[in-house]
Amino acid sequence: MLHLATQSTSVVFDVRWGVPFIVYWGGHIDDAEAQRLVNDVSQRPRAGVIDRPALATIVPMHGDGWLGHPGLLGRHRGGSDWAPRFQTTHVECQRGIDGASSATVTATDAHAELCLVTNIELSAIGLFSVTVELRNDSQMKYLLDELSVTLPLPASATHLTTFHGRWCGEFQTQSIEWPIGAWIAENRTGRTSHEQPPFVLAHESNMGAHDGQCWAAHLAWSGNHVIRAERQVYNRRYLQVGELLNPGEVCLEPGDVYVTPAVMAVYSSSGLQHVARTFQAHARSVVGNLSARPVTLNTWEAMYFDHSPSKVLELADVAASVGVERFVLDDGWFNGRRDDSAGLGDWYVDTNVYPDGLGPIAQAVTEKGMQFGLWFEPEMVNPDSDVYRKHPEWVLERTGYDHVLGRRQLVLDLTRTDAYTYVLSRLDTLLSELPIAYVKWDMNRPHIAAADESGTAATHRQTMALYALLDDVRRLHPNVEIESCSSGGGRMDFEVLRRVERFWTSDTNDPVRRQVIQHHASLFFPPEVLGCHIGAPVAHTTNRESSLSMRCATAFFAHMGIEWNIVGATTTERADVAHVVAEHKALRHVLHHGEVLLTDSMRDTGAARLVHGVVSEDKRTTVLSFAQLDEYSADTTVRLFGLDANLIYTARRIIVASDDPTIENENEWLRSLSQSGKSWATDGAKFPTLPIESTVLVVLEGS
Ligand code: DGJ
Numbered sequence: 001m002l003h004l005a006t007q008s009t010s011v012v013f014d015v016r017w018g019v020p021f022i023v024y025w026g027g028h029i030d031d032a033e034a035q036r037l038v039n040d041v042s043q044r045p046r047a048g049v050i051d052r053p054a055l056a057t058i059v060p061m062h063g064d065g066w067l068g069h070p071g072l073l074g075r076h077r078g079g080s081d082w083a084p085r086f087q088t089t090h091v092e093c094q095r096g097i098d099g100a101s102s103a104t105v106t107a108t109d110a111h112a113e114l115c116l117v118t119n120i121e122l123s124a125i126g127l128f129s130v131t132v133e134l135r136n137d138s139q140m141k142y143l144l145d146e147l148s149v150t151l152p153l154p155a156s157a158t159h160l161t162t163f164h165g166r167w168c169g170e171f172q173t174q175s176i177e178w179p180i181g182a183w184i185a186e187n188r189t190g191r192t193s194h195e196q197p198p199f200v201l202a203h204e205s206n207m208g209a210h211d212g213q214c215w216a217a218h219l220a221w222s223g224n225h226v227i228r229a230e231r232q233v234y235n236r237r238y239l240q241v242g243e244l245l246n247p248g249e250v251c252l253e254p255g256d257v258y259v260t261p262a263v264m265a266v267y268s269s270s271g272l273q274h275v276a277r278t279f280q281a282h283a284r285s286v287v288g289n290l291s292a293r294p295v296t297l298n299t300w301e302a303m304y305f306d307h308s309p310s311k312v313l314e315l316a317d318v319a320a321s322v323g324v325e326r327f328v329l330d331d332g333w334f335n336g337r338r339d340d341s342a343g344l345g346d347w348y349v350d351t352n353v354y355p356d357g358l359g360p361i362a363q364a365v366t367e368k369g370m371q372f373g374l375w376f377e378p379e380m381v382n383p384d385s386d387v388y389r390k391h392p393e394w395v396l397e398r399t400g401y402d403h404v405l406g407r408r409q410l411v412l413d414l415t416r417t418d419a420y421t422y423v424l425s426r427l428d429t430l431l432s433e434l435p436i437a438y439v440k441w442d443m444n445r446p447h448i449a450a451a452d453e454s455g456t457a458a459t460h461r462q463t464m465a466l467y468a469l470l471d472d473v474r475r476l477h478p479n480v481e482i483e484s485c486s487s488g489g490g491r492m493d494f495e496v497l498r499r500v501e502r503f504w505t506s507d508t509n510d511p512v513r514r515q516v517i518q519h520h521a522s523l524f525f526p527p528e529v530l531g532c533h534i535g536a537p538v539a540h541t542t543n544r545e546s547s548l549s550m551r552c553a554t555a556f557f558a559h560m561g562i563e564w565n566i567v568g569a570t571t572t573e574r575a576d577v578a579h580v581v582a583e584h585k586a587l588r589h590v591l592h593h594g595e596v597l598l599t600d601s602m603r604d605t606g607a608a609r610l611v612h613g614v615v616s617e618d619k620r621t622t623v624l625s626f627a628q629l630d631e632y633s634a635d636t637t638v639r640l641f642g643l644d645a646n647l648i649y650t651a652r653r654i655i656v657a658s659d660d661p662t663i664e665n666e667n668e669w670l671r672s673l674s675q676s677g678k679s680w681a682t683d684g685a686k687f688p689t690l691p692i693e694s695t696v697l698v699v700l701e702g703s
Contacts, residue, residue: 001035004101004122018086018107019057028371056152056238073145081112099124113138128265136252144250148242149263157202165194168508170489171520178585190447194491209598210271220494221261223463246457273598280526294325294562305332320368323581327365328373345381347426373438394419396450406445443486470499509535510542511554528592532558549657552580553695576657590616609633619644622700628690639684643677647702655698661694
């Protein structure tokens with residue numbers, strides 16, 4: 001038996017079956033109970049006529065009688081070992097002083113000449129993570145089709161909440177009763193994806209923000225993946241998560257090892273807030289101690305490709321005057337880039353547009369007290385670029401076929417040393433020559449039949465090359481921050497987060513859309529890594545017109561910025577923006593270090609009302625947002641968990657802009673919010689009557 005435990009979580013493994021089998025994953029139990037559960041394993045029901053228990057081990061094997069989807073698929077070239085069976089050979093367990101514990105279980109199949117090592121870890125905060133390594137011990141090549149991690153779940157996990165999305169519509173959810181058969185999401189885009197981000201929740205039917213058991217899983221990987229949630233006819237269920245490999249993509253030479261991306265999982269006995277708390281705490285441990293998140297202005301929607309030094313300088317002037325601290329020059333600054341048809345890959349400043357280079361711009365920006373940031377899309381080339389004309393062989397596609405273009409571009413083959421070295425040296429040169437504090441790292445085209453020079457499927461190696469490139473840039477320029485952008489939020493996962501400080505959460509700056517996207521993204525990521533900008537009055541992506549107040553209140557909680565040509569804004573609008581930026585700065589120590597507070601408002605109102613907040617570490621300050629997204633007039637009670645039960649909180653409103661909505665009987669409503677932490681959790685408070693598509697922010701101070 002292996003029993004990894006924190007105060008709130010236990011994961012118990014039976015290691016007698018080759019690959020470890022998760023006997024139990026739930027709330028804390030003692031060792032005696034864990035041992036009893038392990039003793040019972042051999043009594044578990046058989047599957048049909050198979051005379052041994054059908055166990056969903058972490059890598060369940062068809063050869064052992066497992067009739068669900070196997071965790072390992074592959075074979076030696078010409079070999080008959082496509083259904084291996086492993087024996088445990090070594091078990092090691094470590095307990096860290098900080099309360100974390102980990103174990104490594106080694107298993108071998110002498111016949112197939114394969115070795116499988118399972119690494120498991122339960123962090124002190126309850127994040128359970130697993131990776132599996134497969135080593136080819138034979139003298140023959142091993143063709144790997146799949147190695148995934150399987151997490152069996154109890155029958156009480158009757159429901160699934162899954163995540164899907166699209167450009168400008170990231171992090172949508174659907175909740176379903178777990179059907180017999182399998183729910184499957186396959187991501188073949190070569191990036192984490194908008195369509196199927198690698199997150200899944202299995203839960204009890206009553207799960208909400210604070211109630212019900214939930215088992216959440218994430219694959220920390222920025223390439224292709226597959227998520228399976230199968231409920232078998234014997235009423236057993238499991239989640240299976242792993243990298244999706246194209247045919248021939250991974251071939252292990254003798255002695256080679258394939259390591260799965262980490263599967264990260266969280267158990268909560270009390271709904272989503274604990275899931276969010278754990279993932280967010282982990283994210284914070286990954287990104288480290290971030291400085292106060294600088295309020296950012298990004299030029300994309302302010303000028304698109306219409307660059308000129310005078311326009312940029314004028315915008316920088318106004319940006320500085322409203323309190324912006326980081327000015328980011330987006331797409332359009334490099335050779336030939338007058339629209340999206342040309343230039344990608346030619347990372348040289350276009351002197352037709354910037355005759356004196358970017359030096360004077362960067363200097364002016366820094367002299368105004370702002371950091372200077374620059375946009376790149378290092379993994380791409382346009383066919384209409386000097387680099388492609390010189391090296392048409394540098395692209396990740398099969399030769400002999402016509403290009404399949406996406407946004408009129410192709411993927412640069414970073415698995416080639418020459419292409420990799422070229423991009424790294426261009427980035428390095430620019431980051432050395434200019435005072436660049438920030439890189440917006442974009443990626444706008446999915447992988448289509450991504451093949452290296454030999455024609456072999458290469459998304460796996462391209463993803464590893466991307467990580468290496470990010471690592472190299474960080475090594476050479478340790479003080480430069482990086483944002484992961486992929487047509488908005490197409491690359492948001494915990495592996496890329498080890499190399500970046502921020503996600504561009506979505507290309508939509510429509511605040512109504514953004515409220516929902518950010519709400520679901522914050523089940524996993526803390527507000528300070530989610531970029532959110534105040535957009536133009538009419539959103540460029542949806543044409544929706546929104547009040548300045550709604551736009552400001554939406555950007556308030558996240559890593560705040562502006563994506564709007566404020567040169568053309570009215571004096572009142574500029575004053576309002578300056579005001580909200582100042583309010584944000586005064587509260588960002590709470591917003592970006594506190595604990596996110598979730599409520600059931602979306603569920604209870606059919607997504608018409610959304611209440612969320614953040615409470616400071618010392619529980620004395622809470623910032624709350626009440627957003628009316630759609631029509632809904634019935635009374636809505638909002639309860640908050642996570643405040644200090646013994647403190648009495650006094651509510652005050654934060655006015656974000658001059659067009660803030662008026663609240664009927666505002667003082668009475670604010671008085672009703674002024675109550676103890678205990679009564680916030682038991683009685684809660686009423687949602688005010690608000691106009692559609694408006695938001696009100698409130699601060700609660702406890703004493
Ligand atoms: C897609 C990004 O998501 C946008 O923010 C912007 O940077 C454009 N690319 C530029 O081409």
